[in-house]
Amino acid sequence: MIAITRYRVPGEDAGDFAARMTALLRTLSASPGFRSGRLARTVDEPGLWALVTEWDGAGYYRRALGAYEVRLEFIPLAAMAVDEPGAYEVVSSA
Numbered sequence: 656m657i658a659i660t661r662y663r664v665p666g667e668d669a670g671d672f673a674a675r676m677t678a679l680l681r682t683l684s685a686s687p688g689f690r691s692g693r694l695a696r697t698v699d700e701p702g703l704w705a706l707v708t709e710w711d712g713a714g715y716y717r718r719a720l721g722a723y724e725v726r727l728e729f730i731p732l733a734a735m736a737v738d739e740p741g742a743y744e745v746v747s748s749a
Contacts, residue, residue: 656709656710656713656716656742656744656745657707657708657709657710657742657743658706658707658708658710658741658742658743659705659706659743660706660737661703661704661736661737661741662703662704662706662732662735662737663702663703663735664702664704664735665702666701669696669702675731676694676704676732677694679725679729680692680693680694680706680708682724683725686718686719686722687715687718687719688710688714688715688719689709689710689719690708690709690711691708692707692708692709693706694706695707713742713744
């Protein structure tokens, strides 16, 4: 499964956001079931970012988000998250 969380980040916070999100990705990468992750920013609207991670299943993703060390890093960043569904089941790939 993939998880996509989008964030609205003011321009003056972009550098700090990227550094903190990169640290979060490193922490998530140590979680069981983690496959890959990346942080991206739209080319058309630089204040819109996305954290995209891939997991062995939804349970692994949810357990990783519940881990204490992940919550410490994630909760302050969550205030900038766009409120929308973010967990996707992969239907097909090439």
